[in-house]
Amino acid sequence: MEYGDKHILVLGAGASGIGASWVLAQVGAHVVLNDYKPVTLPADEEKRLVSAGVKIITGRQDESLLDGVDRIVISPGISLDIPIVKAAQARGIDVVSEVEVAYELSKSPIVAVTGTNGKTTTTTLLTKVLEGTGKPVRVGGNIGDSLSEVAYSMPADGFLVAELSSYQLETIKHFRPIGAIMLNITADHLARHKTMENYIAAKERIFENQLSTDFMVLNIDDPIVADMEHRVLSHILKISQHQVVPNGAYYDKGQCYVTKDGIATPVIGSDDIHIPGSHNIENILTVIALTYVLGVPAETIHRIISEFHGVEHRLERVKTIDGITFYNDSKATNVDSVVKALESFDQSVILLAGGHDKMTPLEDFMQLVKDHTKAVIFMGEAADRFEAAAKEAGVQPIYRASSMKDAVEQGYKLADQGDIVLLSPACSSFDWYSCFEERGDDFKNCVHMLQEGRHH
Known part of the structure; x- marks a missing residue:
């Protein structure tokens, strides 16, 4: 599509939407960046967009935004089922991803x-x-x-x-x-x-x-x-x-x-x-x-x-304390990722799991957890459902944690020399954190704090 003088509505004021808005303005489009939530953009980002000619409208998302629009660019986190997208499709307006x-x-x-x-x-x-x-x-x-x-x-x-x-x-x-x-x-x-x-x-x-x-x-x-x-x-x-x-x-x-x-x-x-x-x-x-x-x-x-030693938050070795090694696998946001993580270790594993529940089936997963863990510690919104499924599968022992610090401290106390304490949540992070990176960083901070004041 040639964007010069076209009217583009960008939905979603996250990184994808901000980037698309700025770029489309550079190639001559008239751009409105919209988010139904009230969003305060970082000052430098807002200044960059406004100076490029982008109009920012947040806190509302009514159908009048579609008037005169040639194309909608939708951010990945936004469902195609929302009213404004349905209305756009009914009007024959093109809806495409930033990709x-x-x-x-x-x-x-x-x-x-x-x-x-x-x-x-x-x-x-x-x-x-x-x-x-x-x-x-x-x-x-x-x-x-x-x-x-x-x-x-x-x-x-x-x-x-x-x-x-x-x-x-x-x-x-x-x-x-x-x-x-x-x-x-x-x-x-x-x-x-x-x-x-x-x-x-x-x-x-x-x-x-x-x-x-x-x-x-x-x-x-x-x-x-x-x-x-x-x-x-x-x-x-x-x-x-x-x-x-x-x-x-x-x-x-x-x-x-x-x-x-x-x-x-x-x-x-x-x-x-x-x-x-x-x-x-x-x-x-x-x-x-x-x-x-x-x-x-x-x-x-x-x-x-x-020369490659992996990426942060994906089976990332954090530290060994008293022979117990802590791994940050915060990017494991589904059960299959956790299965792959558990199968990577020959040592005994204490698994820290839970978060914002994706409601995927747990029966087969918990059977594997039973075979591959020494103990499990559940936390976050998913903890009740995870614990029920774990008990049904015969997983034991099962513990609960009220915070990441609590989970790390419990994992350390349960572990013996040579064991692994693994954060591999099988859930997204949106109950306690804004993203998996923030969750993984919190885990690492808790591990480092544990080393500073450890008592085993």
Whole structure:
């Protein structure tokens, strides 16, 4: 879309909406940034938007905002079921995500990552490996900065790396990444998408506009992802930890291989990999497969993966106190993430879980918790439902915590030398915190405070 003199309504005054509003004003659009909640923007952001000509309206969201509007750009956290979006659709007004704006404005090709779990680790590692080409590389979307703002500043000869959620993909139109990764699909965000089929369909939009010259990495160890093969029109790269693949990457006997036309080249062995768990082998294989076809030599891929020690709030080792090691996995906002975390450790684990409940089924999850934990400590809004499900599954012992400090102190007292105390909530953070980062930082602060005044 050519934005000059177009009237654009941006819904949602978070990072995505602010970035999109500023960028659209730069390309000549008349922009209104709206949020139904009263929002006080940071002074520097408000000044930047106002000086760019953006009109900011918060605290109301009536249908009159649609008058004369050519397009709505919707922030990922906003449901398509809200009245103003329904009204816009009834009027025939285009509703697209900020990701679509980024695609329209980016001079660089885009590579994109989606899936239920592992997106941030994979996106971060993918960015680092592509930086090994020496080309300009920027990252945005569900991680880092507003994707449209990053896209606007990109030169033509680099790579724009996008971490994309189902919410962001739900409202794309022509968005087309030259390379994309589908990691895995498990039940998540069903409160928003209503059914698993809708959730899968939103994820699959990542490849709907790809051409035969583009690349799509599929994790064929995941049956839902493997089934997508029949709907992908681009060049498929498969990854697996259980079988050899002709094009893509696979793992066998402690070694990651990249393959092209059936010829396998060793890339990196597990001794040089510093992020624990088979789920991280999955993440690494997808990065190997995609970056290799994009022209990164195997030696460069090896070097950068061997230097990678993970991302903050994702199985992040915080500290060892009296032989007890604390791990911050605050980014584990669903049960499948916690399963992967628990399966990463051979030691006894005291699990700290709970938060804002996503209402996903817990029966199978609690059976696994029973097998993989020494004790559990539940907190937050989800604690009652989690405790009931844990008791039903025979999990014991079960404790409750009234704060993060309380949870950390209880975990420390329950642990013996060699044990793990793991914050892996299986919930979003919005009961006690504004985001998973704030929750993880609080956990780390509590661990450091514990060391300063410990008594075991």
